Amino acid sequence: MEKAKYIWMNGEFVNWDDAKVHILTHTLHYGNGVFEGTRAYKTQKGLAIFRLRDHTKRLLNSAKITAIKTPYTLEELEKAQIELLRKNDFDGNVYIRPLIYLGYGVMGLYHINAPVEVAIAAWKWGTYLGEEGLEKGIRVKISSFARNSVKSTMGKAKAVANYLNSQLAKYEAIEAGYEEALLLDEEGFVAEGSGECLFIVxxxxxxxxxxxxSLESITQDTVLRIARDKNIPIERRRITRDEVYICDEAFFTGTAAEVTPIREVDARVIGNGARGPITKELQEAYFDVVYGRNEAYEHMLTYI
Ligand SMILES: Cc1ncc(COP(=O)(O)O)c(C=O)c1O
Structure with missing residues (x-):
């Protein structure tokens, strides 16, 4: 990871190496914290955060779901992210990681008296699943783990605790020689990737x-809007594992993964084993949007 100069912590800009927490930080022990993953792209008019408001709203909603009272408003958190990028003076694409967590001072599961802390880090980050993956597609394994049950955890929250399930699925997929995991729900229908949503054609x-x-993915929503504008027919319905095997094209969407084609699932070649034509069209259109090359979507960008 490439260090930046500053991390925003509870209203202050702290030197990267000094942004530390106590070992008795509540979230480290009991897993109640929420976060976001947001990207900023180097456009022709400078660095621009993609869908800042939507990501910041989701962060506050995640905290509401896990019963954490955030001591900052939507506007304050947006301003902090913009100022952080300005102060760090980045010269490339950036990933922003806001985190709301419970700090030091109270132990035991009843969390309501633990201090609520907020930190925002940002660093230069390239592709998540590799440049080659974006062009040629990745190999995916259906996970032996079911996605967290909605009866016991809450998938609308981007809650740190939800990512143990994602982490173990990703680990299993990589150790088995694949690049990403696709998790099914408890009934056997496609839920989501470890950090992405799935599309098939x-x-x-x-x-x-x-x-x-699945998480209410902002990238999935962007791709659906692009597809609607292009008059590509859309269906939102459950997908089974065998339907994924026989689809013509498949791809993942996520802030980190962007639009990543899938060329193989469980040793079944998808389509012709390369990025499909509709995937390519949507991927190119997505990059036009995030890089500010499509005026109709300019409102999704916050120039810093
Ligand atoms: C579990 C999970 N699903 C889906 C997504 C995609 O969401 P988004 O497009 O808003 O980044 C993410 C990434 O944030 C994720 O972690």
Whole structure:
């Protein structure tokens, strides 16, 4: 990881190496914290944060779901992210990681008296699943782990605790020689990747599951808007594992993963084993949007 100069912690800009926490930080022990992952792209008009408001809203909603009272407003958190990018003076694309966590001072599960801390880090980050993956597609394994049950955890929150499930699925996939995991829900329908949502294409129709068992993905929403503008037919419905095997094209969407084609699932080649034509069209359109090359989507960018 490439260090930046400053990290924002509870209203102060702290030197990167000094942004530390106590070992008895509540979240480290009991896993109640929420975070975001947001990207800023180097556009022709300078660095621009993509869908800042939507990411910051989701952060506050995540905290509400896990019963954490955030001591900052939406506007204050947006301003902090903009100022952090300005102060760090980045010369490339950036990933922003806001984190709301419970700090030091109270132990035991009843968390309500623990101090609520907020930190925002940002660093230069390239592609998540590799440049080659963006062009040629990645190999995916259906996980032996079911996605966290909605009966016991809450997938609309980008909660740190939800990522143990993601982490173990990702670990299993990589150790088995794949690049990413696809998790099914407890009924066997596609939920999401370890950090992405899934799209498939069948007979020219773009299909993605509803967000019943996945995060309300901002990238998925962006791709759906682009597809609507291009008059590509869309279906939002459940997908089974065997339908993924026989689809014409498949791809993942996520802030980190952007639009990543899938060329193989469980040793079944998807389509012709390369990035499909609709995937390519949507991927190119997505990059035009985030890099500020499509005026109709300019409102999604916050220039810093
Ligand atoms: C579990 C999970 N699903 C889906 C996504 C995609 O969401 P977004 O497009 O808002 O980044 C992410 C990444 O944030 C994620 O962690």
């Amino acid at each position: 069948r007979d020219g129709v773009l299909i993605t599951p509803p967000n019943d068992n």
